[in-house]
Amino acid sequence: MHLLIPAAGMGRRMGSDRNKLLLSLLGKPILAWTLAAVGASDSIEWVGIIGQPSDWPAFEEILAMVSLRLPVVLIAGGETRQESVYNGLQGLPADAKRVLIHDGARCLGTPSLFDRCAEALLGCQGLVAAVPVKDTIKVVDEALVIRDTPDRRNLWAAQTPQGFEVNLLKQCHEKGRSLGWEVTDDAALFELCGLPVSVVEGEETNLKVTTPVDLAIAEFILRQRRNQ
Secondary structure: OEEEEEOOOOOOOOOOOOOHHHOEEOOEEHHHHHHHHHHOOOOOOEEEEEEOHHHHHHHHHHHHHHOOOOOEEEEEOOOOHHHHHHHHHHOOOOOOOEEEEOOOOOOOOOHHHHHHHHHHHOOOOEEEEEEEOOOOOOEEOOOOOEEEOOOHHHOEEEEEEEEEEHHHHHHHHHHHHHHOOOOOOHHHHHHHOOOOOEEEEOOOOOOOOOOHHHHHHHHHHHHHHHHO
């Protein structure tokens, strides 16, 4: 299975002036934790890291640190996640049929999650890892007035990995570019194109490290895993 890791964002919500994936988490960069899980997966055979060229020297140091025994290619990112994934798709090997896409900031995803998503992708056109929503969700208008309370039994919080047939996802990205669609994940492009997206149950601990609070929670989870 081929894997793309979007890693081109900055750490503005983290209060950082550099790529948040380079910040330290228990003595190692956040990206190193993500790559360690990838390397321990039985299903991943190729990795593309999508980032800004200015970060590539740091990425190469991290790759040397984790000793990833997989082919790894660095791919130039875009101004948005959507543009970065588009670039990543162009950087896939010509023989890539299916691809998993996993945010570099989801550094707590386990090798088992990658393997389950890779296996499920063999039987569908697209999928997302997701977990059932536990909170009651409110739909609020611009005046901060509640307009609806959807049944949470039908609500799932999307995570990554997300996985797709490469040719279909490329077609969706091309259509999105031509029509000016702006989305926050690749599953949304699939949905807009009328293609089915399945759900693979994710992991409660598979959080995206975005804020200092997330970083503290990630440190707690990793310490708990070490103790176990």
